[in-house]
Amino acid sequence: MGEVMDRRPYVREMPKSWWLGQRRYTFYMVRELTCLFIGAYALVILVGLFRLSQGPVAYGAFVDALQGPFAIAFHLLALVFALFHTVTWFGLTPKAMPLRLGEKTVPGTAIIVAHYAVWFVVSATLLLVARA
Amino acid sequence: MSEPVLELEVLRYRPETDQDPVFQTYTVPYNSDWVVLDALTHIKDNIDRTLSFRWSCHMAVCGSCGVMINGEPKLSCHTFLRDYYPGKVRVEPLTNFPIERDLVTVADDFMEKLASVKPYVITEEDRPVSAGEHLQSPADLNSFKQYTMCINCMLCYAACPQMGLTPDFVGPAALALAHRYNLDTRDAGREERQEIAASNEGVWDCTFVGACSQVCPKAVDPAAAIQQTKIASTVDWYKALLPWGK
Amino acid sequence: MAKSNKPIVWSLFAGGGMIAAFVLPAMIFITGLAVPMGLLLENALAYDRMLALVGNPIGKLVLFGVIFLSLWHAAHRLRMTLHDLGIRSGRVAMLACYGVAGLASIAAAVVLLSI
Numbered sequence: 001m002g003e004v005m006d007r008r009p010y011v012r013e014m015p016k017s018w019w020l021g022q023r024r025y026t027f028y029m030v031r032e033l034t035c036l037f038i039g040a041y042a043l044v045i046l047v048g049l050f051r052l053s054q055g056p057v058a059y060g061a062f063v064d065a066l067q068g069p070f071a072i073a074f075h076l077l078a079l080v081f082a083l084f085h086t087v088t089w090f091g092l093t094p095k096a097m098p099l100r101l102g103e104k105t106v107p108g109t110a111i112i113v114a115h116y117a118v119w120f121v122v123s124a125t126l127l128l129v130a131r132a
Numbered sequence: 133m134s135e136p137v138l139e140l141e142v143l144r145y146r147p148e149t150d151q152d153p154v155f156q157t158y159t160v161p162y163n164s165d166w167v168v169l170d171a172l173t174h175i176k177d178n179i180d181r182t183l184s185f186r187w188s189c190h191m192a193v194c195g196s197c198g199v200m201i202n203g204e205p206k207l208s209c210h211t212f213l214r215d216y217y218p219g220k221v222r223v224e225p226l227t228n229f230p231i232e233r234d235l236v237t238v239a240d241d242f243m244e245k246l247a248s249v250k251p252y253v254i255t256e257e258d259r260p261v262s263a264g265e266h267l268q269s270p271a272d273l274n275s276f277k278q279y280t281m282c283i284n285c286m287l288c289y290a291a292c293p294q295m296g297l298t299p300d301f302v303g304p305a306a307l308a309l310a311h312r313y314n315l316d317t318r319d320a321g322r323e324e325r326q327e328i329a330a331s332n333e334g335v336w337d338c339t340f341v342g343a344c345s346q347v348c349p350k351a352v353d354p355a356a357a358i359q360q361t362k363i364a365s366t367v368d369w370y371k372a373l374l375p376w377g378k
Numbered sequence: 379m380a381k382s383n384k385p386i387v388w389s390l391f392a393g394g395g396m397i398a399a400f401v402l403p404a405m406i407f408i409t410g411l412a413v414p415m416g417l418l419l420e421n422a423l424a425y426d427r428m429l430a431l432v433g434n435p436i437g438k439l440v441l442f443g444v445i446f447l448s449l450w451h452a453a454h455r456l457r458m459t460l461h462d463l464g465i466r467s468g469r470v471a472m473l474a475c476y477g478v479a480g481l482a483s484i485a486a487a488v489v490l491l492s493i
């Protein structure tokens with residue numbers, strides 16, 4: 001019989017930059033960081049409502065401020081990230097909420113397409129109301 | 133003409149001599165029919181008998197030959213050299229597991245987590261054999277069949293960053309198996325499993341990276357199981373608030 | 379059953395993610411780009427219109443829902459992401475993320491009710 005050797009399991013530390021090396025993890029990190037823009041935009045609406053409560057002059061200043069180059073750049077970026085959030089969020093819905101009709105499992109793409117259809121109607125309605 | 137060859141970089145760790153793991157390069161004959169496991173076996177048989185690695189079935193069923201191949205968790209019996217040739221192939225033990233020796237990892241923690249979710253049918257009362265078969269319709273089977281395909285290869289644990297960040301996390305395969313038995317019409321053990329699955333170390337540590345499902349060689353989709361468990365646990369939580377809830 | 383308060387945190391996160399996915403792209407486009415850049419929707423944010431919208435109880439509720447859920451979604455995701463990035467002082471991150479979201483939501487309720 002061979003002698004029993006000492007065990008000395010080696011633990012590899014996870015590097016802090018784990019999300020940088022592989023596309024899969026970097027994609028995930030970008031997806032998670034969409035939250036910065038979603039949160040920031042919610043705060044912008046909050047500020048707008050606050051200015052609205054202060055009367056027409058204050059509110060007018062807020063609307064004017066939205067025209068600044070920094071504001072436009074922020075909203076452009078926010079739109080890109082918000083769309084990325086929408087696409088990634090809808091893409092995961094069939095996993096979280098699979099649908100079974102009787103014996104059949106509804107294909108995942110059908111669930112995703114249904115989300116886009118609702119999204120389209122909601123977006124179009126918002127735009128039409130804004131235009132009215 | 134010289135035979136084509138391929139370079140294999142293998143992470144070695146010999147606890148009695150190595151302070152830290154080191155890469156060792158082996159040159160093996162290139163054969164387009166070979167999988168990485170064949171190359172490892174060639175090394176062990178012909179070049180270096182001290183190389184340690186796990187394997188058993190050589191057909192993607194036993195789940196024991198999982199390693200990192202060029203940074204990606206894969207079954208070495210299921211990964212062809214031709215997909216890398218003429219490039220190098222870099223083989224490392226599965227991430228997020230301690231290394232026992234060379235490519236062999238310590239899987240005890242996974243085994244404990246797996247057992248903790250009671251991955252077997254639990255019935256309210258013991259069913260004697262004389263009670264006959266426990267019938268189930270094909271439709272019922274279909275609702276969880278994909279989760280039964282798990283071979284406990286732990287590739288999903290190697291792919292999951294939350295495993296590395298939060299070692300107490302129960303992890304993909306175990307939670308997928310909990311879900312599999314919860315969905316089984318013959319089973320009555322959900323409440324027991326929820327003790328683990330719906331605890332803080334259960335599904336809530338998951339941030340839906342989705343890597344587990346991408347690397348799974350059996351299309352189990354643990355990420356889906358975990359999200360569904362989150363939703364079901366949330367429904368439980370709100371139900372418990374209702375006066376007629378339990 | 380093991381009592382965890384995660385379901386409430388998570389369900390608000392998921393609800394916020396859903397709301398944000400459906401309405402934020404259009405809202406950002408309208409308030410942040412179309413109106414300021416004068417693209418077709420110049421009057422969308424006019425003072426009287428906004429006042430009418432917020433004056434309506436349903437308008438108040440919808441706006442509060444969007445703000446609160448978006449903020450909660452962002453706070454929870456940010457907290458998890460800070461952990462992913464290796465910021466281990468969970469308690470500080472938790473207080474900062476949920477704290478800001480909570481205070482801003484209260485502010486939103488106060489402002490909306492004042493109009």
Ligand code: SF4
Binds near residue numbers: 284350351353354
């Ligand atoms: S879920 Fe897939 S990757 Fe994970 S252990 Fe089972 S078979 Fe392997």
